[in-house]
Amino acid sequence: MDSILRWKTLTRFSWLMVVLAALFHFSSGISVVTKAVQGMAALSCNYNISVDELSRVRIYWQKENNMVLSIISGNVQVWSQYQNRTFSDITNNLSLVILALRLSDRGTYTCVVQKTEKGSFKVEHLTSVMLSIKADFPTPSIIDFEHPSPDLRRILCSTSGGFPKPSLSWLENGEEVKAVNTTVYQDPETELYTVHSNLDFNVTSNHSFMCLIKYGDLSVSQIFNWEKLKEDPPGNQIGVPILIGVSVV
Numbered sequence: 001m002d003s004i005l006r007w008k009t010l011t012r013f014s015w016l017m018v019v020l021a022a023l024f025h026f027s028s029g030i031s032v033v034t035k036a037v038q039g040m041a042a043l044s045c046n047y048n049i050s051v052d053e054l055s056r057v058r059i060y061w062q063k064e065n066n067m068v069l070s071i072i073s074g075n076v077q078v079w080s081q082y083q084n085r086t087f088s089d090i091t092n093n094l095s096l097v098i099l100a101l102r103l104s105d106r107g108t109y110t111c112v113v114q115k116t117e118k119g120s121f122k123v124e125h126l127t128s129v130m131l132s133i134k135a136d137f138p139t140p141s142i143i144d145f146e147h148p149s150p151d152l153r154r155i156l157c158s159t160s161g162g163f164p165k166p167s168l169s170w171l172e173n174g175e176e177v178k179a180v181n182t183t184v185y186q187d188p189e190t191e192l193y194t195v196h197s198n199l200d201f202n203v204t205s206n207h208s209f210m211c212l213i214k215y216g217d218l219s220v221s222q223i224f225n226w227e228k229l230k231e232d233p234p235g236n237q238i239g240v241p242i243l244i245g246v247s248v249v
């Protein structure tokens, strides 16, 4: 068992060198597939084999230096990070199909097809595909949250499930206004961010606030309008909040 493992490690290493050398050689023409987190991606190996050939070939799908899936003598093996959500579509360009995409799935995948030739396996075909995962924040929501004092209202702006790390700001007439509390949280497992922020305002005048969340080159925003009603007695104001959500790409 031990010697088999060592042999496997050795052959994998020499195979890696072949892959790396080929990658350097062909890396300019690499195709890019962009999918949303939690979605599905099919990465084409650009190669077809017939079912009866399957027993005589080895197929490897690898991401950078980690194995994803292998088909050796028709036996499919899927590595743990990809288990239960990854398969190879042999009838469709030997595609690697990954479901429930995670942010950590982003990277360059390489497909290698080896065939036997006089008893030893030779690289017959090699393709690399870059998988890019996007995680867009939904339009934030603003809720009327608390009444810290009769004159004050506290509103809460929040959104979650995006990447990269967001920055949140509140604007009124294009000027930044100070939030009470802004927190940015990253889920350690999914790497996705949640952001929320509180803003206090005085109900005795009209307001139009924009909650602006920027992440990478993108941003999403929501507008909260407050209309003070003239006839209300002081200390018992009833306003009308109006929300307008905007996503900017």
Ligand SMILES: *[C@@H]1O[C@H](CO)[C@@H](O)[C@H](O)[C@H]1NC(C)=O
Binding pocket: 044, 046, 047, 092, 093
């Ligand atoms: C399979 O690969 C061929 C050749 O590159 C391409 O024309 C075809 O669209 C691919 N099929 C799918 C379903 O991706």
Ligand SMILES: *[C@@H]1O[C@H](CO)[C@@H](O)[C@H](O)[C@H]1NC(C)=O
Binding pocket: 046, 047, 048, 091, 092, 093
């Ligand atoms: C593989 O077979 C599919 C289905 O017959 C075809 O659409 C595709 O073009 C073939 N791909 C290659 C690389 O020949």
Ligand SMILES: *[C@@H]1O[C@H](CO)[C@@H](O)[C@H](O)[C@H]1NC(C)=O
Binding pocket: 080, 081, 083, 084
């Ligand atoms: C895949 O599914 C099987 C059966 O449901 C389960 O035993 C196994 O733990 C799962 N593996 C992973 C990595 O989730």
Ligand SMILES: *[C@@H]1O[C@H](CO)[C@@H](O)[C@H](O)[C@H]1NC(C)=O
Binding pocket: 180, 181, 182, 183
């Ligand atoms: C800010 O939010 C954090 C987490 O929600 C909370 O623990 C903290 O008490 C808040 N601080 C203020 C000043 O509201």
Ligand SMILES: *[C@@H]1O[C@H](CO)[C@@H](O)[C@H](O)[C@H]1NC(C)=O
Binding pocket: 149, 151, 152, 202, 203, 204
């Ligand atoms: C709200 O605004 C009114 C009128 O400008 C002012 O009298 C009051 O002190 C303010 N309340 C707070 C809590 O800032």
Ligand SMILES: *[C@@H]1O[C@H](CO)[C@@H](O)[C@H](O)[C@H]1NC(C)=O
Binding pocket: 205, 206, 227, 228
């Ligand atoms: C507040 O907004 C309402 C509706 O737009 C308007 O009728 C009212 O004059 C405004 N009040 C002040 C103090 O600007």
